[in-house]
Amino acid sequence: MSTKQLEKKEEKVEKRPSANSGAGSFSMPPVTIFENDDCVTVQADLPGVSKERVSLHCEQDTLTLEGELSVELNPGEETTALQAELRTPRFRRSFLIGNELDTQNIKAEMADGVLTIRIPKHPSARPHKIQIS
């Protein structure tokens, strides 16, 4: 499976983005995905999610990222909401990972609410010159 199929397949795997906030509803963070010869990089917008509140796990061929806001979205009793464009405190998104990606060596970092995931490719999957004798 090529990494191009990443985007087509993920639509079937991930949950539908939710419009209202209820227990167990998530919103899908927008991502940037690009690749070069060495690895595939995924960057996701997770505003208000600190490093401790991000979870990234890989199960078989599915990579799932999840995060929870550290800011209380619902106002307390003495506050009223004038505007509430972000309503769900939880983010989640899943991706199907092709065989050529080395999921054991995924590196991830979190800075300013942006999660950057680097998935290296197996050495055999990288472009390499073939010697002709």
Added chain:
Amino acid sequence: MLTYFDTARGSLWRDFERFQKHLDLLTGKMSGSPLREMSPGGFPALNVTLSDQQVDVYLFAPGLDRETLDATLQDNLLTVSGERKLPLPDDVQVHRNERFQGRFRRVLSLPKDVTSEDIEANYRDGILHLKIPRQPKPQASRIKID
């Protein structure tokens, strides 16, 4: 929802307006976008909560270039602007690019009793949080009746 279209009571147009207002409330559009606002694609998302003491403004904007961040309060009009460049390395193949990049500006009308003194603002974990105090309401004075 069908109760909105009660033509027996009055003009159908008024009912449509109420229906639209209800939809706006449901989808979170509580007030129309100010004319001066430039918020393409709805970035960044804005949450505002109000208490007697202060107004809390949250802008959900990960990965901003801090030097481009600008927030000003003129009377009760709050303007926040900034830029997110999101540079991509050369010679990569891009599969998806959903994240907003470029300049944004959001404008907000706050309650008239906000004060520009002691405003706290910080940008952490991708959230710009502004805490704007409100002038305390004068105590009601009791009137003595002879």
